[in-house]
Amino acid sequence: MFHVRGNPAKQKGGINMEIAVRTRCPYTIRIQRGILKQAGEACRERFPKGNRVAVISDSHVFPLYGESLLSSLKASGFSPVSFCFHAGEASKTLSTVEKILLFLAEEKLTRTDFLIALGGGVTGDMAGFAAACYLRGIPFVQIPTSLLAQVDSSVGGKTGVDLPQGKNLVGAFHQPALVLIDPDTLDTLPPAFFADGMGEVIKYGCIRSPELFSRLETGNIREQMEDVIRACVEIKRDIVERDELDTGERMLLNFGHTLGHALEKLHGFSALSHGAAVGIGMVKIAQAGEAAGITEPGTAKRIAALLQRYSLPIDDPADLEDLLDATASDKKSAGSQIRPVLLRRIGESFFTPMPREEFRRFCAGIKPSSLPDTSAPTCKLP
Ligand SMILES: NC(=O)c1ccc[n+]([C@@H]2O[C@H](COP(=O)([O-])OP(=O)(O)OC[C@H]3O[C@@H](n4cnc5c(N)ncnc54)[C@H](O)[C@@H]3O)[C@@H](O)[C@H]2O)c1
Numbered sequence: 001m002f003h004v005r006g007n008p009a010k011q012k013g014g015i016n017m018e019i020a021v022r023t024r025c026p027y028t029i030r031i032q033r034g035i036l037k038q039a040g041e042a043c044r045e046r047f048p049k050g051n052r053v054a055v056i057s058d059s060h061v062f063p064l065y066g067e068s069l070l071s072s073l074k075a076s077g078f079s080p081v082s083f084c085f086h087a088g089e090a091s092k093t094l095s096t097v098e099k100i101l102l103f104l105a106e107e108k109l110t111r112t113d114f115l116i117a118l119g120g121g122v123t124g125d126m127a128g129f130a131a132a133c134y135l136r137g138i139p140f141v142q143i144p145t146s147l148l149a150q151v152d153s154s155v156g157g158k159t160g161v162d163l164p165q166g167k168n169l170v171g172a173f174h175q176p177a178l179v180l181i182d183p184d185t186l187d188t189l190p191p192a193f194f195a196d197g198m199g200e201v202i203k204y205g206c207i208r209s210p211e212l213f214s215r216l217e218t219g220n221i222r223e224q225m226e227d228v229i230r231a232c233v234e235i236k237r238d239i240v241e242r243d244e245l246d247t248g249e250r251m252l253l254n255f256g257h258t259l260g261h262a263l264e265k266l267h268g269f270s271a272l273s274h275g276a277a278v279g280i281g282m283v284k285i286a287q288a289g290e291a292a293g294i295t296e297p298g299t300a301k302r303i304a305a306l307l308q309r310y311s312l313p314i315d316d317p318a319d320l321e322d323l324l325d326a327t328a329s330d331k332k333s334a335g336s337q338i339r340p341v342l343l344r345r346i347g348e349s350f351f352t353p354m355p356r357e358e359f360r361r362f363c364a365g366i367k368p369s370s371l372p373d374t375s376a377p378t379c380k381l382p
C-alpha cells in the first residue's frame, strides 16, 4: 500500500475507494471498477432532487460508454440529453464551448440541473468550462475515461479551452461536484494514450512518492491500476487542497513541464504527445540537477528507465538553445523569471524562481548562484 500524507482514503472491501477533496466547494472522488454502470445511483445520491442532466462526450468515447451511462441515469430517474463533439485537442475551442452552451440553452437546463463530462481531459476541460459559464455556473460531474484524465485533469477544478495563440489560455476554476473513476474504461484506451498518461503517473512518483515510483519500477501496473490511480489522485488532492488557485505548491505538479511544454511547442503540438514531452523534460531537468549537485546522482537514469518501461521516449534531438527560447512563451513562467521544479531525490521536489539566464546556465549543468542548496525547504513559495 502506498503511503501518502493527508486524508486517508476510505476503502470498502478493497475495491470501492472514496477520496474526499476539501476545496472551497468540497467533493468526493470515487474509484471503482464498473462504477460507470452505477453512475445514475451515484449522481442521485449527490443530486437527490434534480432530474435534468446533459452528458458531454466525444466521438470516440460516447459510442463506447454513452448508452451505458444514459441507461444508468434513466434508471435513477434522470432525463438525460447528450452532446457529442469530434474527438481530439483540435475541438478544445471557444467555438465548441459555444455549441455546448447553445445546446444547454435549447434544452432549457436550469441552475438545478447539471452536466456530466464523459471522456478524456479535453472533454472534462471543456464541459467543466461550459458548466462554469452557463447561467454563471452550474454543477458538473467528471467521469474521466483516459488515464491522464483519471490521474490528473479530472481533479483540481481547472477548466478551459485553447486559443490559436496557445493551450489553455482561457478558463476558470470550477470544482466538480463529483468525480467517478472507472478503471475498466482504460481497457479500450489506445496504447499511445495510455503511455501518455503514464508520463503524469511517473511525475507523481518523482515529486512526492518514492513508494509509487518503486511500485512502477517493479510491479505489473495493469493489475494495480486502482491503487496507482488512487495514489496519484491523493497526491494531487493534497496539493490542490493547500493551493486551490495555483499560486504556490500546486506548481510542483509542473515537474518536467517547463521543458516539456517547450518541446511540445518545437514539435508543433502534434508530433510529440504531452506525456512524452513531460517525460523528456523530467529527464533533462534531473540531469541538470545532478550536474549542478542539487539532485541525487542516478535520479535521471532511474526516471529514464521507468519512462522506457512504459514506452515513453527519454530524449529529443532539439537544440538546447531552441528549447530555452521556446520556454519564453510558457504561460507558467512569470516575465523574465522562470520557475522550474527540481528534485532533490525521487519523491522530494521543490521549485524556485530564477532569472531566465540563470536557468540557461542551470540547464547547461552549472549551479546558478540563486538556487537553494539541498537543505532548502521542500516548497519555496515565490
Ligand atoms: N484541467 C487540468 O487540470 C488538466 C491537467 C492535465 C491536462 N489537461 C488537459 O487534458 C487534455 C488531454 O487529455 P487526454 O489525453 O485525456 O485527451 P483526450 O480527451 O483528447 O483523450 C485522448 C484520446 O483518447 C480517447 N479516449 C479517451 N478515453 C477513452 C477510452 N476509455 N477508450 C477509448 N478512447 C478513449 C479520446 O477520444 C481521445 O481521442 C489536454 O487538453 C490538456 O490540456 C487538463
Ligand SMILES: [Zn+2]
Pocket: 200, 257, 274, 278
Ligand atoms: Zn501535464
